[in-house]
Every structure is written in C-alpha cells, then in structure tokens.
Amino acid sequence: MTWSIIDTWIVIIGALCAAGCAIPGAILVLRRMSLMGDAISHTVLPGIAIAFLITGTRDPMAMLIGSVVVGLLTAFLVQAIQTLGKVEAGASMGIVFTVLFAFGLVLMRQAVDHVDIDPDCVLYGSIELAWFDQDPEGLGIPRGAIVNGVMLLANLLLFLLFYKEFKITSFDPALAKAQGFHPSFMHYMLMTMTAATAVAAFETVGSILVVAMFIVPPATAYLLTNRFGMMFILAIFLSVLAAIIGHVSAITIPTWFGFSGTSTAGAMAVATGALFLVAWVVSPLDGMLVRMWHLFSTRLHVVREDILGVLWRLEERGQKELLPVQLSEAIGTTPFLVKIGLQILQKRNVVSKTKLLWSLTDCGRKQAATLVRSHRLWEVYLDKHFPQDVHQLHQSAERLEHITTPEMQVKLGNAKEDPHGSQVPADE
C-alpha cells in the first residue's frame, strides 16, 4: 500500500462528508423517516440541473439554492400527497422523488450539452479526484474539504442550537406543538439541512451513496446507545471510522486479488454496512451475542434446576445416584449442557460425584425440595383453577417451577399432595 497526501485528503473529505450527513441523518432515523433522506438526496439532482440551466455555470451557491428549494418542495409534496391522496408515507415518497429524480435526469441531459458536467460523477461522486480541485487561494486545501467541512460545521451549530427543540419535536410532536415549539418549523429546518447536506456531499459520494451516509451510521449508533446526545456522538465517530476503513480497504483489498483499487465512495458505504453488522452482533444493549448469551444462560439455569429435580425424585423412589447420560435422557436435553450444569452445581457444593455417579449433597437436597415443592404446588393450583389433562399439568408446572419466587410460592398455598398423589415436600 502506498499512501500519499492525496489519500490523506480523500479520507479527510470522506470523513467530513459522512460526519456532516450523520447529524440530520440521526434525526431522520429517530423520527422514523429515514427514507426522506433518500428522497431528498435524489431530488438534489433536478435542483442542480435547474441551477445549471438557469445560471449556465457550476456556481456552488446556485446549486445549493436550487437543491434546497427542490428538497423543500419534495418534503412539502410528500406531506401533501400523503394527506390528500390517502396513501401511506412510503408510497407518497415513492411518487414524489422518483418523478422529480427522473425529471432531473431529463434536464441533466439538456444541461450536459451546455455545461461541463459528468452524470456519473453526480450519481457516484468523485472523491478520488477531489484533491485536484484546489481552492482558488492556493492554500493547498481541496474544495471538497471546504464544502463538506462548512456543511458539517453548519449542521453541528444548528443541531446544538436547537438541541432541545429537535429532541421534543422528534419524541412528542403533540406536546411540542402545545408548548409552542412549532414541529413543522423544525421539520422544514431538518429538510433544509438534509437537502443542503446532500448537495454538499454529492460531488464527494454522489447522490445515491449519500443515503448510506445519512442512514447507516446513525442506525448503527441507535443500536449501541439509549442516550440521545450519545447517539449523535457515536454516529459522527462511526462516520469517520467508515471513511478511514472505506478508503484503506478500497486501495488495499482489491490488490490482494490482482486488481487495482476500487471506488472509495462505494467502499465507504460498504464500510458503514460492515460497522452496522458488527454493532448488530456485539451491541451490549440488544445485540445478537447478548441475546444468545441470555438464551444460553436461561437454558443452563433450567437444566441445573432439572438436574436437582431429577435427583430428588430419584431419592424419593429410593435410588440415589445417576450417570450423566441417564440425567440427560431424563431431562431430555443435550449431554453437553448437563455436563456444564453438573460442573457448576458441583462448584456450588450442591451435587457430588463418586466415580462416575452423581448424587445430591445435603445442601442440594434442600434446594431440590424447594423446586419440587414449587412444581407440585403449581400442579395443585392449575388443577384447581384450570381443569385440564393431568399430563398437561406436569408440562405447565415444569415451566413455571423455574420462575417461582419465594413470595409466589407462599401464595400458592400449603397443599400436602399433588394431583398425581405425590407428597409435596415441606417448606423449609
């Protein structure tokens, strides 16, 4: 990998662009209107085309104004069609942005004949060439860095200034309106931010990949935190990370397979997706691993209690000890779980092993008695209140015994015998 100043600037521009998108993007995600980012970033195209046709130049101010105007028009039309046309928000967005985007394409063909503009660049961006487009003063700063940097700064300032207002209008628009914080004003401010950000970003990542920058890092941050402010900090951090990972992998990974580098903007978007996937798996809040761990520990808990129950009932019938394989058969679970369960129980001094056979200790016998007591009291309770097949009683009680607290057990009463005629162990 050869790294030059050009690569450094590509990463900086990518990071500024993605971080700038993350701020309005996070608000869109929280308002469950992420696709509005999609819609508006597409309608940047007609905005730019109209600006070209009117001014005949690539004047950035004209492009910005054109895009913001069309962006706001999109937001307004989406709302209007939704209310008047009796269609859901998705359909309404579909109508507005595809038609406007197509209109933009038509105009763009006209514009191409007159001004120097590359439709490919509009769609996919040209971050790789950004360094060659220097600022006029010759400070050595690419124009893309200035444009995206200013946009990031503007978004950051607006967000901090209207922090409270964005929060309340996103969470509870009715209360916000009743308190005089005009939700529609905040809505159109957000739409303006989105449109302006999309037009600032389009030369960098294009009008399609910008949607990834709007939505994916904030959605990833949403998985990782349940604090409002922290979500924005994480979203910005993840955007920067995606820019670094994106460019580095764009210039390295293809070379491993004998190709030259690939599109940085594309790789950045893929990197945002990869980060989302990682967060989805490892998130401490509700990630896959956490869920699987919960599932596993619950199952293990149940198996441990079942081992105690089986051994206790065994003693009730006059036997004393069992092989692990007999235990797993009696419980109906895998030998692996039984093995782990037995090891934990042994550590807690609840069961003991002589040669290959397992039996209850005195302490274990007490715990097991409480469990079996819960089980049999549940059978009594269920039989009394919900008459059913005796076999089913056992099934239900089997599940309920694992979640019975001491207080619940007291409420279950003091029966001496279960519906099958077995003794209920005494409360100790």
Added chain:
Amino acid sequence: MKVEAGHSTTSPVSIHDLTVAYQRKPVLWDVDLDIPEGKLIAIVGPNGAGKSTLIKAVLDLVPKASGKVMIYGRPFAKQRKLVAYVPQRESVDWDFPIDALGVVLMGRYNKIGWCKPVRKKDIKAAMESLDRVGMADFARRQISQLSGGQQQRVFLARALTQDATIYFMDEPFASVDATTERAIVKVLGDLRSLGKTVVVVHHDLQTVRDYFDHVILLNMRVVAHGPVDEVFTDENLKKTYGGRLTLLSEAADRLARH
C-alpha cells in the same frame, strides 16, 4: 384584557360552537360548554365520540372546522404556559433514546424557551415531579425498560413539572397497574387542593363517581355536563351510549360522502 363577546372570562376553558371534522366527517359537532374552575372533570363517552379530539382541538393540535376556544378569555396561543397536557401513552415512540428524567424535563422546555439549555433548577424540578409520582428511583432508566404504568407516571410527572393551571389528560388510567392508578388518583387530589382545573378523558364508568367532581358526557355533541351527582345518571348514560344517537352518526357519514 380584550375579551370576545359571549365568552366567559372566568372559565378556564370556554368552548363556543366547536366543530371538528376529519376529511369532512364531523367528529365533534357544535360543542358548547364552559368548564368550571378548580374541579376534576371527566370526559366520558363511547369510542369515536370525539373525547380525545375535544382536548386536541382545545390545544390547537387539530384544525377546527368552526367555533372558538378561549382559555381564561384569551386564545390558547397566548395562554400556553397555563396549560399542561398528558397525551395518550401510545402517541409516542417508547424506543426513543431518552431516560425518564429526559422525558420529564420536556415539561420545562416552555419555561426555558427556544435555544436555551436546560438549567440545574429544571433538573431539580423534574426530579421533584418524578418523586411525586413515585418514580424518582427510575429517573435514569431508559424509557423502553419501564412498565406501561411507569411510563404513564413519567408522562404525569412531565405534566406536573409544567406547573400549569389547567391540566388535560388523555386516558391516563388506560391499562395501568394498581400502584399507578393510586398514584394518579393522589396527584389528581393534590391538584384539586391547589385549585387547579383538571380535565381527564376517562373510559372506566365504574370509577367516575369516586374520582371526579364534574362530568362531561360526550357523543359528538355534549349530551350532558355538570356535577357528577346530578348528571351522571343512568338516563344520561343511556343517551350517551345508547342507540338514539346513531341517527346523528349516519348524518355525519352522509356529510362525508357528499
């Protein structure tokens, strides 16, 4: 103070000839009433009677087809600080990344004003409100981890921290646990003893007599309103819930079609 003719200036909420329609179908029709000051008032009526809509129309949350609402003789827009609102629990996204304290603080935003940050005294006030509904220990809990009843109490605390004169609550008792129901009843009593006016959309006919002083029986129109002892009679309930009014809703349907 400039007052429109025909309106009571002493009534906390004076509603004059209010009609609200969704897509041309009237939901509320010529509602006309003065809500008494310092009372606990229940709005009672069947599903679709326009109970929530009445509150929302007062708070300018839905457009009025016609009619006027005055808060102490002036339009709501000028009296926002006098009014607190507890929306239905289902109206917000409880997965929103915010804790209970954060939600309650929103009740102070109006006092803080546009673009200014939350102050220490706001946090103190919000904590006191949480304490009043027995939720102080849950201040830092993410709202999705609260039970339905606890979420309702957070909403109640948010209204309390608005420190208003008139409180509107939309079904605060809907599917809550016994602890929450007791907490709400206690708060209602406290508010009454402070001379506040509380208007509650209520669905449980059994508890109307126990919890409220005044009742508004609503079914598109006001069927009856007044002190619970006088108005909350079997005959009035029959009128509110009974079949005689289906003619009215039939008319509303026809109006929507034409």
